[in-house]
Amino acid sequence: MAEPAPDVLQHSEDRKFTLKSGKKRWRPQWSAGMALIPAMTITIVCFYGFIIWTFVISLTRSRLLPVYKFTGFEQYIRLFANERWWTAMQNLAIHGFLFIGGCVVFGYFLAILIDRGVKAEGMFRTLFMLPLSMSFIVTGVIWQWVMNPGLGLQEAVRALGWTGFEFNWIVRPDRSIYTLAIAGIWQQVGLCMALFLAGLRNIDPNIWKASRVDGIPVWRVYLHIITPMMRTVFFTVFILMSAIVMKAFDLVVALTGGGPGFSSDLPARFVVDHILNRQELGLGAAGAFVLLCTVIAVISPYIYFELKKERGGRGH
Amino acid sequence: MNGVELRNVTKAYAGITVMENINLEIADGDFLVLLGPSGCGKSTLLNMIAGLEPVTGGAIDINGRDVTALEPDERDIAMVFQSYALYPTMSVRKNIGFGLKMAGMPKPEIEERVNEVAELLQITPLLDRKPSQLSGGQQQRVAIGRALVREPAVFLFDEPLSNLDAKLRADMRIELKRLHERLGRTIVYVTHDQIEAMTLATKVVVLDRGSIQQADTPENVYRRPANRFVASFVGAPTMNFVDGTLVRDGDQVFFDTGNGKLPLVDVPAEASDLVGRPMTLGARPEHLMFDDAGISARVVLAEPTGPDQYVRLAVAGAEMTARSGPEQAFKSGSDIGVVIDGARMSLFDVQNGKALLHG
Amino acid sequence: MRYNRWALYGLLCLAAIMIMAPVFIMISTSLKSMDEIRNGSIFTLPADPSFAAWSKAWFGDCTQTLGEKCGGLSSSFMTSVQIVIPALFLSVGLGAVTGYSLAVWKMKGANVMFAALLVGMFIPPQVTLYPLIIMIRELGIFGSIPGLILVHVIWGVAFTTMMFRNFFKTVPQDLLKAARIDGAGFWRLFWHVMLPLSLPILGVAMILQFTYIWNDFLLGLTFGGRSGQPMTVALNNLVGSQFGEKEYNVDMAATMLTALPTLAVYLLSGRLFVRGIAAGAVKG
Numbered sequence: 001m002a003e004p005a006p007d008v009l010q011h012s013e014d015r016k017f018t019l020k021s022g023k024k025r026w027r028p029q030w031s032a033g034m035a036l037i038p039a040m041t042i043t044i045v046c047f048y049g050f051i052i053w054t055f056v057i058s059l060t061r062s063r064l065l066p067v068y069k070f071t072g073f074e075q076y077i078r079l080f081a082n083e084r085w086w087t088a089m090q091n092l093a094i095h096g097f098l099f100i101g102g103c104v105v106f107g108y109f110l111a112i113l114i115d116r117g118v119k120a121e122g123m124f125r126t127l128f129m130l131p132l133s134m135s136f137i138v139t140g141v142i143w144q145w146v147m148n149p150g151l152g153l154q155e156a157v158r159a160l161g162w163t164g165f166e167f168n169w170i171v172r173p174d175r176s177i178y179t180l181a182i183a184g185i186w187q188q189v190g191l192c193m194a195l196f197l198a199g200l201r202n203i204d205p206n207i208w209k210a211s212r213v214d215g216i217p218v219w220r221v222y223l224h225i226i227t228p229m230m231r232t233v234f235f236t237v238f239i240l241m242s243a244i245v246m247k248a249f250d251l252v253v254a255l256t257g258g259g260p261g262f263s264s265d266l267p268a269r270f271v272v273d274h275i276l277n278r279q280e281l282g283l284g285a286a287g288a289f290v291l292l293c294t295v296i297a298v299i300s301p302y303i304y305f306e307l308k309k310e311r312g313g314r315g316h
Numbered sequence: 317m318n319g320v321e322l323r324n325v326t327k328a329y330a331g332i333t334v335m336e337n338i339n340l341e342i343a344d345g346d347f348l349v350l351l352g353p354s355g356c357g358k359s360t361l362l363n364m365i366a367g368l369e370p371v372t373g374g375a376i377d378i379n380g381r382d383v384t385a386l387e388p389d390e391r392d393i394a395m396v397f398q399s400y401a402l403y404p405t406m407s408v409r410k411n412i413g414f415g416l417k418m419a420g421m422p423k424p425e426i427e428e429r430v431n432e433v434a435e436l437l438q439i440t441p442l443l444d445r446k447p448s449q450l451s452g453g454q455q456q457r458v459a460i461g462r463a464l465v466r467e468p469a470v471f472l473f474d475e476p477l478s479n480l481d482a483k484l485r486a487d488m489r490i491e492l493k494r495l496h497e498r499l500g501r502t503i504v505y506v507t508h509d510q511i512e513a514m515t516l517a518t519k520v521v522v523l524d525r526g527s528i529q530q531a532d533t534p535e536n537v538y539r540r541p542a543n544r545f546v547a548s549f550v551g552a553p554t555m556n557f558v559d560g561t562l563v564r565d566g567d568q569v570f571f572d573t574g575n576g577k578l579p580l581v582d583v584p585a586e587a588s589d590l591v592g593r594p595m596t597l598g599a600r601p602e603h604l605m606f607d608d609a610g611i612s613a614r615v616v617l618a619e620p621t622g623p624d625q626y627v628r629l630a631v632a633g634a635e636m637t638a639r640s641g642p643e644q645a646f647k648s649g650s651d652i653g654v655v656i657d658g659a660r661m662s663l664f665d666v667q668n669g670k671a672l673l674h675g
Numbered sequence: 676m677r678y679n680r681w682a683l684y685g686l687l688c689l690a691a692i693m694i695m696a697p698v699f700i701m702i703s704t705s706l707k708s709m710d711e712i713r714n715g716s717i718f719t720l721p722a723d724p725s726f727a728a729w730s731k732a733w734f735g736d737c738t739q740t741l742g743e744k745c746g747g748l749s750s751s752f753m754t755s756v757q758i759v760i761p762a763l764f765l766s767v768g769l770g771a772v773t774g775y776s777l778a779v780w781k782m783k784g785a786n787v788m789f790a791a792l793l794v795g796m797f798i799p800p801q802v803t804l805y806p807l808i809i810m811i812r813e814l815g816i817f818g819s820i821p822g823l824i825l826v827h828v829i830w831g832v833a834f835t836t837m838m839f840r841n842f843f844k845t846v847p848q849d850l851l852k853a854a855r856i857d858g859a860g861f862w863r864l865f866w867h868v869m870l871p872l873s874l875p876i877l878g879v880a881m882i883l884q885f886t887y888i889w890n891d892f893l894l895g896l897t898f899g900g901r902s903g904q905p906m907t908v909a910l911n912n913l914v915g916s917q918f919g920e921k922e923y924n925v926d927m928a929a930t931m932l933t934a935l936p937t938l939a940v941y942l943l944s945g946r947l948f949v950r951g952i953a954a955g956a957v958k959g
Contacts, residue, residue: 035772035776036776038773039773040792047798054805066805110690124691125949127691128690131694132941133937135889135907138930142701142927145717151712151713156718160716247800271804275804285805295799299797
């Protein structure tokens with residue numbers, strides 16, 4: 001039986017809906033480029049442009065308002081001679097070490113516990129990550145209250161019987177910096193746990209099967225096998241937590257106010273204080289720039305690494 | 317002319333020329349298959365016809381219009397992808413009608429056309445489903461429907477069946493062939509599967525590393541391959557190749573491999589010009605015949621496939637595969653006599669692989 | 676090796692208690708009277724829980740403050756809402772379009788642009804604070820809600836772009852090709868195909884941005900001025916102000932009020948929050 005001539009799809013006579021005129025048309029690539037303009041303007045102007053501007057201000061003698069009289073690196077010299085700055089930088093190191101260390105250790109530990117497989121995992125995860133939803137100010141106020149020597153934890157524990165219990169760190173100049181780490185870890189440990197948990201879940205389950213066949217005790221598997229495999233996650237966590245440490249401002253304001261005195265001050269607060277309150281624009285700018293350099297030193301390996309991974313993954 | 321024409325098309329990436337001087341004429345209503353191994357440039361060529369890749373040099377005409385500078389939706393084409401590329405958040409109906417909607421066609425007309433195409437492809441009950449709710453074969457039909465509904469001058473297919481399992485692939489092949497016969501549209505089809513090429517095409521273009529090796533009907537590509545590459549790419553199991561020279565012994569012609577003389581029967585007269593010249597003999601498994609008067613070959617092993625057997629032989633210092641019916645029993649290690657059908661063999665130049673003679 | 680399931684649960688519960696304890700203390704303190712607080716410990720539960728402190732925190736105490744305003748958190752709550760909602764939509768919208776353009780349209784230098792943008796996520800805001808102040812002042816919106824909105828958009832665009840760009844990178848190229856053949860240009864492809872596809876990421880970005888902007892303090896402090904004071908700034912003022920004796924129950928109630936919106940969003944968002952953190956923080 002001979003198939004009849006094409007009997008369907010014969011609308012083609014009026015082709016005006018499938019043929020466009022060959023006139024020069026707006027190419028979508030141009031829209032794509034234009035769509036990038038706002039974000040790129042922000043990046044160039046508000047990030048890089050302003051960084052340069054801040055650097056320029058740091059080279060001037062500005063006090064309340066920018067005064068473009070250049071004095072070379074005088075502000076930096078003043079900065080490095082400033083005792084409060086040194087305290088702040090030291091505190092940054094101490095706080096950074098404690099905060100990152102604590103978050104990593106506790107976060108990893110909690111992640112391992114959950115990874116072992118527990119019912120109500122969702123509930124535990126929700127609880128551990130709850131503090132993340134709170135502002136640093138809220139965290140600071142809560143912990144300021146808890147660490148209140150007269151009415152907070154110290155008093156409560158003493159009321160329970162341990163009359164010698166002391167926890168007045170928040171008012172002691174030599175201990176106040178540690179309180180920041182306590183509050184900070186409380187807030188951020190959930191994030192670390194979530195990241196570690198994601199990493200643990202990415203581990204090939206066959207590794208566990210193989211280790212069971214080989215009869216290796218669980219804790220050893222974690223120590224010698226799993227943890228080295230989690231290198232990337234540790235790296236990511238470290239970088240993220242470092243970024244949080246460098247920016248720490250709100251927490252200091254709410255928890256200790258930088259005090260007593262300046263004993264728990266951090267560079268970010270030093271900068272803001274000098275720029276906004278103390279009419280030391282040039283000095284503040286210098287501090288800001290040094291802070292930036294510290295951040296770059298820590299973060300750039302991460303960005304380089306990330307982009308390299310992506311490029312490598314595409315087989316270039 | 318109607319159909320597609322490529323004139324001196326060149327393609328270069330970052331200064332490196334990957335394709336040069338591609339000239340191709342695709343007649344209206346042809347089913348043209350671009351065939352070749354991965355990396356040969358067939359997909360690049362298809363993308364250039366579609367307008368998804370810019371042409372570095374040369375021109376492309378579709379139905380007499382120079383489309384080289386036009387955007388894909390201005391070229392009057394439609395494309396079906398290996399991964400189907402259906403819009404995941406839209407229903408089948410919306411998927412098929414999307415291109416028409418973009419072109420500004422009024423809704424009732426879109427409705428009408430979509431229903432027509434769904435009817436044709438027997439996917440009407442699926443119209444309100446989402447792609448994730450469809451099987452691979454159904455998704456492929458929707459993808460074809462999306463192309464059909466635009467009624468383009470040329471249909472482009474980019475390895476559309478590669479993601480389907482073998483049985484489905486065979487079924488879809490038949491459907492595509494039927495569709496082509498029914499609609500009579502021009503199709504340009506890319507595949508690495510030579511069975512698809514052989515069964516579907518009215519014209520096959522074999523590509524290797526950016527250049528056209530042969531553009532011809534499927535029969536000619538099979539029977540008279542232009543060079544060794546085409547001969548080895550098309551046909552499964554592959555053609556047997558062996559180096560040597562033609563020699564005459566009285567009125568018998570042999571192919572001397574240096575380790576033995578393969579007897580050839582029914583050799584065409586033109587072959588006498590090539591006697592004594594070093595060449596490569598190409599003989600497909602079906603061109604090897606069993607004859608007690610032939611050269612002695614040792615059976616290495618026999619692979620039964622059901623309807624045939626493929627017999628691996630060691631003969632004249634080379635290993636060759638012969639084809640046989642299922643009844644004959646072949647024992648490994650036994651000897652059997654073999655001759656080669658000189659009326660069907662091919663001879664190739666040793667250096668450049670070009671065909672010198674076909675039986 | 677069979678180890679103790681009880682120890683596992685025990686440790687987790689202990690950790691959970693330690694994490695939740697400060698929150699419970701905060702709530703319980705806010706429900707007590709000042710007498711109770713002075714005479715009891717933070718561990719004792721309120722004997723006669725009352726929301727009086729909450730009411731005072733929200734509506735303010737007209738007997739204690741000078742001037743017409745009674746000084747409760749209610750006005751700063753409205754301010755925060757007026758800041759967050761526009762800033763949220765603008766920063767997420769801009770991030771979506773930018774991320775889409777970078778990921779899908781393969782422009783020259785897209786990777787460089789993205790890297791440059793990414794760096795912005797790590798810059799401490801203090802570094803560009805003063806020039807930003809100058810710019811906002813020049814635009815005449817310093818010390819007002821629109822100014823604060825603009826600042827939040829500027830600071831948010833790096834993060835939102837990153838989330839969307841990383842997501843759109845996972846969309847198969849063939850989809851873009853099919854759309855081009857169908858005649859969809861840049862905006863239509865975005866609206867009809869890409870945006871619907873990105874709804875989960877959109878949700879995550881909105882949740883995280885909401886949390887981030889609502890919880891912000893530094894920008895609100897600097898750019899808000901008197902009329903644009905968000906709740907976090909008002910909270911800090913309230914807690915830091917010393918009119919007579921510090922009313923801890925009011926402080927705690929105020930803290931709780933400030934924390935409630937983001938807490939609610941967190942609890943209601945379920946897995947999205949977690950996914951977002953993991954996706955945004957890890958490469959994604």
